[in-house]
Amino acid sequence: MRFTEKIITIERFIFEHQPDYARGDFTNLLYDIAMAAKMIANKTTRAGLADILGTSGATNVQGETQQRLDIYADQTIFRLVDHTGRVCVMASEEHEDVLEIPPEFNKGRYVLVYDPLDGSSNIDVNVSIGTVFGIYRCVDWANRGRVEDCLQPGRKLLAAGYVLYGASTMLVYSTGQGVHGFTLDPHIGEFLLSHPDMRFPEPKYYSANHAYFGRWSPEIQEYTRWLQGRGDYEDAPKALSERYIGSLVADFHRNLLRGGVFMYPAEVGKPEGKIRVLYEAGPLAFLAHQAGGYASDGQQNILDIVPQTLHDRTPIFIGNRHLVQKAEEFVAQGDTAFQ
Numbered sequence: 001m002r003f004t005e006k007i008i009t010i011e012r013f014i015f016e017h018q019p020d021y022a023r024g025d026f027t028n029l030l031y032d033i034a035m036a037a038k039m040i041a042n043k044t045t046r047a048g049l050a051d052i053l054g055t056s057g058a059t060n061v062q063g064e065t066q067q068r069l070d071i072y073a074d075q076t077i078f079r080l081v082d083h084t085g086r087v088c089v090m091a092s093e094e095h096e097d098v099l100e101i102p103p104e105f106n107k108g109r110y111v112l113v114y115d116p117l118d119g120s121s122n123i124d125v126n127v128s129i130g131t132v133f134g135i136y137r138c139v140d141w142a143n144r145g146r147v148e149d150c151l152q153p154g155r156k157l158l159a160a161g162y163v164l165y166g167a168s169t170m171l172v173y174s175t176g177q178g179v180h181g182f183t184l185d186p187h188i189g190e191f192l193l194s195h196p197d198m199r200f201p202e203p204k205y206y207s208a209n210h211a212y213f214g215r216w217s218p219e220i221q222e223y224t225r226w227l228q229g230r231g232d233y234e235d236a237p238k239a240l241s242e243r244y245i246g247s248l249v250a251d252f253h254r255n256l257l258r259g260g261v262f263m264y265p266a267e268v269g270k271p272e273g274k275i276r277v278l279y280e281a282g283p284l285a286f287l288a289h290q291a292g293g294y295a296s297d298g299q300q301n302i303l304d305i306v307p308q309t310l311h312d313r314t315p316i317f318i319g320n321r322h323l324v325q326k327a328e329e330f331v332a333q334g335d336t337a338f339q
């Protein structure tokens with residue numbers, strides 16, 4: 001009997017597929033993120049027990065203080081990485097300023113940006129949520145550890161990925177050599193390669209919060225009709241079905257597996273949209289590109305946006321390349337001040 005399906009742990013995969021420039025630090029930083037993912041997953045699966053064991057900030061029956069999950073996720077990532085000598089600075093969506101490396105620890109060459117737990121409206125209702133991360137190299141070794149190290153365009157990312165806390169926990173990442181997905185086996189505590197070389201297939205879905213339809217520009221409204229296969233368009237796609245979770249990681253992940261486009265466009269009075277350039281749009285744009293897709297703010301490639309501040313936002317269209325390019329065509333027909 002011959003077993004053909006290999007079982008490949010994330011550790012082995014990262015080690016065997018590390019980019020040429022990667023020395024131990026880069027590879028170990030990815031391990032650290034995988035470890036953080038396991039620790040956060042361990043809490044998210046118990047989230048519903050908070051009411052029984054004690055609510056946030058309260059002391060539970062075991063005498064432990066319950067923490068909000070997003071704060072736990074934020075601190076877990078920081079505490080796993082700050083003392084390793086691998087990064088010189090971090091930035092988290094949860095903090096206004098950069099997270100400096102404590103003076104007693106060495107500063108490495110890498111920069112970690114992350115959204116510890118995205119999809120805040122879904123945290124307390126047992127709906128999928130996610131962690132998003134990106135890794136850059138510092139811009140100036142001699143002065144490493146400044147905000148400038150974080151304010152780099154997505155095009156400069158060395159690696160990016162996300163963790164999806166869903167029916168199972170998945171870690172999906174890329175170091176610029178394709179996108180690879182791993183599923184956590186909770187019984188042995190290992191991420192195992194389950195989705196090698198992920199590419200957007202022919203699209204099935206589009207994802208948008210239709211409650212905002214009235215706040216979108218006429219061109220974006222028309223774009224949604226195009227996605228639905230309505231109107232008189234020769235190049236209309238096969239009518240797409242709508243799916244929207246309200247957790248960017250989960251919406252992106254589904255569209256990556258099934259094909260489709262996610263959009264959170266500009267709105268009247270909210271031209272910047274909602275999604276953060278540094279912690280959400282940039283890393284996911286990097287993954288989309290690696291999976292044969294594309295991400296745009298409606299006018300330019302998200303990967304070209306240089307964030308001016310840590311918390312800049314951007315409109316976003318992300319998914320199958322031709323669907324995103326079509327969004328750009330519609331946007332170009334309108335008033336560019338209002339996409």
Ligand code: AHM
Binds near residue numbers: 120249274
């Ligand atoms: P958050 O960072 O406060 O969690 O917000 C980001 C989330 C995304 O995950 C999701 O795509 C979007 O907000 C949903 O927003 P809305 O509820 O306006 O549709």
Ligand code: MG
Binds near residue numbers: 117
């Ligand atoms: Mg977020």
